[in-house]
Each structure stands twice: as structure tokens, then as C-alpha cells.
Amino acid sequence: MSLLLGVNLDHVATLRQARYARTPDSPNAEPCPVVAGHDALAGGADSLTIHVRGDRRHMQDADAFRLREEVGLPINLEMGVTEEMVGLALKLKPDFACLVPESRLEITTEGGLDVLAGFDRIRMVVARLQDAGIKVSLFIDPDTKQVEAAAETCAEMIELHTGCFANAVGDAVDPEIERLAIAARAGHSSALQVNAGHGINYTNIGRVLELPHLAELNIGHSIVSRAMRVGLTTAVREMKELMAKYPSGS
Ligand code: PXP
Secondary structure (H helix, E strand, O other), rough: OOOOEEEHHHHHHHHHHHHHHOOOOOOOOOOOOHHHHOOOOOOOOOOEEEEEOOOOOOOHHHHHHHOOOHHHOOOEEEOOEEEEEEEHHHHHHOEEEEEEEEOOOOOOOOOOOOOOOOOHOOOOOOHHHHHHOOEEEEOOOOOOHHHHHEEEEEOHHHHHHHEEHHHHHHHHHHHHHHHHHHHHHHHOOOOOOOEEOOOOOOHHHHHOOOOOOOEEEEOOHHHOOOOOOOOHHHHHHHHHHHHHOOOOOO
């Protein structure tokens, strides 16, 4: 199986909200996440990731439903572990849901979910989503204790948080890769699908491809940024070309 790419379109909505948050129905409201979804599909995206946050700072509920109905790619809903978001997921019925921690003050998702601390609640939300036919991923830091707890929730997948790796420079990079590799091996031996995401770009992806057992990468900011120069379809295609170097059977 080749390494799959989930394209996170949140920042397309971020740009639209910067101008049209108060007038979402304006005929001028652009850029449109659905158009971006079609462009990502044309570039070879395997799925679309959207994070509807409690404060609706970028993706709106209507975006999620339109993307689901109009683009034809699997939808991965990133969601906080809240009753409101469970309600949305049960109505939207995305193919996948990725549970993330969410704090209003953060600029983007800043750390992994603490599965150990929130085990009972997370386990219950995983079961409710799975009962609705939604496969569940837990976004966690590369820590074997979190991986083991994730497996105990019966989630199908983990997404390893690559943010610390992406922020590391010089001698700090190798230890972060090692941490991620250990967590990826632990996930694989617990029969979890191992995904990764956060801060992956066209440069650092070379190191990410050293990690074993990866099934999918979720990438947003770097692709949307690159799209400003080359268009979204080409930006996605370029990322897929880099990902094609991932050895199959890793
Ligand atoms: N995965 C998760 C769980 C995230 O929260 C984000 C950021 O929204 C991403 C992947 C994508 O990160 P980036 O935009 O840095 O590529």
C-alpha cells in the first residue's frame, strides 16, 4: 500500500474567514473550501481533513457538509472531545474522525491528546463514533504510554504528532525522529494504523519518510502555502511525488 495523503483545508477557510466571517453567504466569499477540495482531488489527494473547532475560526459546519456531499473524497473530521462535536460528527458521518485536544487560546493544535488522563471519556466517544460507522484516530504525542492507551480505547488509528520534530533544529532533530519511530513501532505492534501529521513540509518530509509503518500523512499549512505560488492541484501533486519515495512495506 502506498503512503496516503490527507490534505488539510483549514487554512483555505482561514483566508475566507479573514474577510467574510460576518457575511458567509456573500457571493464574494472566497476562497471556497469546496473548490479547493476539487483541486486537491485533481492533484491526487486521498482524503480531505477538516477541523471544525468550537470557536468556528476556520471551517464552518456548512463547509463540512458541502465537502462531504460535493467532492467525493473520504472526509477526516478533526474534532475536540466535546458533546457538541460528537453531535456534529454523528450528523456529518465523516469516514474518519481524529480526536484532538482543543484550547481556544492555541493558534493551532499544539499538543497531542492525553489519552491516559482522559481515558474513560475518550473510550466512550470512540465507541459512539464507531457505532455510527466512523473510524477513529487519536492524535497523540510520540510516547509509547499514549500509544498503549490509544490501543486500549479500541480506536483503529493513531496520528503521531510531528510538531516537535518539525520545530526541532540541528542536533535536536534525530532524537525527535527516534521518538516518532519508537511510537510508530509500538502502534504497529498494537495493530493500530499509524498516521502522522503537523508541521510536515516539502523539506522536512524527507526525514518523516524514514519512519516505519506509516499509512497516511495529514498535511495542511505547507500545501496551502505552496498553493499560493503554484496552485493547489500542483502543490498537492508535488507532495504526493515526494511521498511516493516511501518504501512500500515499511
Ligand atoms: N493533524 C492534526 C491533528 C492537526 O491538528 C493539524 C493542524 O490542523 C494537522 C495534522 C496539519 O498540520 P499542518 O497544517 O501543520 O500541516
